[in-house]
Amino acid sequence: MGDFRAFVVTLLALDAVIFVVGSFLAPPDPFLQLLLVGPALLLAPAVSWWLVYRDGFVRVQALFEPDDE
Structure with missing residues (x-):
């Protein structure tokens, strides 16, 4: 997937999450x-x-990966 396509998909996913969470919290x-x-x-x-x-995405994924040590 191209960078611009990934940007648009990520933006739409964040917008959807914002609307759902906002409707529950507000x-x-x-x-x-x-x-x-x-x-x-x-x-x-x-x-x-x-x-x-x-x-x-790489930085966020690194936070949740267990250490191999």
Whole structure:
């Protein structure tokens, strides 16, 4: 998969997670949901860029791998 395609897939996945988590954590008022979910959606492209283009996936995976020693 190309880098741009991986970026778009990662961005869409993060957006979906933000909407689901935001709907559970925020009160049912649409204005408050927008205030809580809006900044997270604006931050999602930066996180996606870090994960795809700056080897963020490799760094996150290294955190969860057990040491062989």
